[in-house]
Amino acid sequence: MERISALPQDFWEVLHCLKMRSKYAVLLVFVVGLVIIEKENNFISRVSDKLKQSPQVLPEANETEASPVQAENGSLASLQRLDTAFSQLRTRLRNVTLQLAGELGMAAPGPRRHVLLMATTRTGSSFVGEFFNQQGNIFYLFEPLWHIERTVTFEPGGANAVGSALVYRDVLQQLLLCDLYILESFISPAPEEHLTAALFRRGSSRSLCEEPVCTPGLKKVFEKYHCKNRRCGPLNITLAAEACRRKQHMALKTVRIRQLEFLQPLAEDPRLDLRVIQLVRDPRAVLASRMVAFSGKYESWKKWAAEGEAPLQEDEVQRLRGNCESIRLSAELGLRQPRWLQGRYMLVRYEDVARAPLRKALEMYRFAGIHPTPQVEEWIRTNTQAPQDGNGIYSTQKNSSEQFEKWRFSIPFKLAQVVQDACEPAMRLFGYKLASSAQELTNRSLSLLEEGPPTQVT
Structure with a gap:
């Protein structure tokens, strides 16, 4: 989780550099973003697979929620926090992409007149x-x-x-x-x-x-x-x-x-x-x-x-x-x-x-x-x-x-x-x-x- 939480800061530093130095920042932002998203998807998939393979971290069939001990062990709760961080990253990526697109005079979503x-x-x-x-x-x-x-x-x-x-x-x-x-x-x-x-x-x-x-x-x-x-x-x-x-x-x-x-x-x-x-x-x-x-x-x-x-x-x-x-x-x-x-x-x-x-x-x-x-x-x-x-x-x-x-x-x-x-x-x-x-x-x-x-x- 430390690696994931540090990722947005590094990512925004790269964006800032691209924005200042290249008129093709929007394209590069999308490329970098896709790479990051792909890595995050792979990471989530690996965590999910481990959860499926570890019955001790799954609730019993007749239970309605996981026990506090299981949550503290970092399985489902960690996955939820990771998913939240990933969603925030995608949102921030989209916002910066739209901002750069506007500054470069490129089309933004909306009806074309x-x-x-x-x-x-x-x-x-x-x-x-x-x-x-x-x-x-x-x-x-x-x-x-x-x-x-x-x-x-x-x-x-x-x-x-x-x-x-x-x-x-x-x-x-x-x-x-x-x-x-x-x-x-x-x-x-x-x-x-x-x-x-x-x-x-x-x-x-x-x-x-x-x-x-x-x-x-x-x-x-x-x-x-x-x-x-x-x-x-x-x-x-x-x-x-x-x-x-x-x-x-x-x-x-x-x-x-x-x-x-x-x-x-x-x-x-x-x-x-x-x-x-x-x-x-x-x-x-x-x-x-x-x-x-x-x-x-x-x-x-x-x-x-x-x-x-x-x-x-x-x-x-x-x-x-x-x-x-x-x-x-x-x-x-x-x-x-x-x-x-x-x-x-x-x-x-x-x-x-x-x-x-x-x-x-x-x-x-x-x-x-x-x-x-x-x-x-x-x-x-x-x-x-x-x-x-x-x-x-x-x-x-x-x-x-x-x-x-x-x-x-x-x-x-x-x-x-x-x-x-x-x-x-x-x-x-x-x-x-x-x-x-x-x-x-x-x-x-x-x-x-x-x-x-x-x-x-x-």
Whole structure:
């Protein structure tokens, strides 16, 4: 018994050393633990066999309990104390294993959530996506469907639009299951031996820029999309897929899924616990932002607003109307909460996030069924009070409470009217007020927001 009682102390000293010196401590803990458990099982078996072979230590057949003398001789009582010590050892082993797993960002027991942030360009989705990217136990991917859009060509509208949506959906399903190899058919140039330096915006995913996926010290090679704070070399897709499976949850941000109804097979997939967060923004603000970010594509809009001679192309206005209708129809479907979407859909306005980022982040985490870490809250506090120093059009740092209405002073009222005419049904659904004049548009004391978006529709 002295040998057994001394075992936990030695064991914890080994654990402490492993924890300090090796990132593979969890694996080694399990190995050491299994060895110890096996030895304990063998020891208990030997004691039990000796008890069976020693009739003097067993009670008589007609007795209901062993005599005090027998207990003092160390047979059954010793075995009971040994079993208790063994149970305590297993409990302590499990607790330390879970603790180390959490510190290394590995998956812990519990339901695995799959979060899809569904948005359109220039709605603040990169900023909101960081709420999940900063969580250590979430594997986050930033716009992986970008590669599919660049590789598979579909004409807009009709059957081709349906075809593109089906391809996006099927690739998305595999990605949520951590099958990252699905991207190899779409990345250009094609990966070699599961290595690629061309994964779009790799640096926007912390999980792809931390060990063991990132292995600093490798020979430096050209990386089209590299990690922000460290050089990692080409992305090893196998290591990335393994890291995805180790994380407890999975989150993905995309602006390329437009029709919510196409996600029904994913919501009904028993391997997934899908939660869809649809992010929307005032379409007038979206247009103002796109005219800055994609200036070349909006030359005709800017020229028309400034000169008013040549009318806007009708197909451009129709495209704007079609985008707004697609967003509205998806939101209405989600808010109706059909059986396959019950408890799986949440509508979020960017403006509400900008005004109260921490509160909205906590609401999204509650909806997803994930407990946020202090690191998430710290990131939000730090990055929503950043100075307005021109961090770039794709920056995720902003003084959000002051930034979200700046568009009102940059878009000409003529263009705001075009958007209002094309997108009025969607604007009314989401609680965006129409401006009747340039004075109303630029009057900051006049809110263009209703209290909040609807929580359901009939």
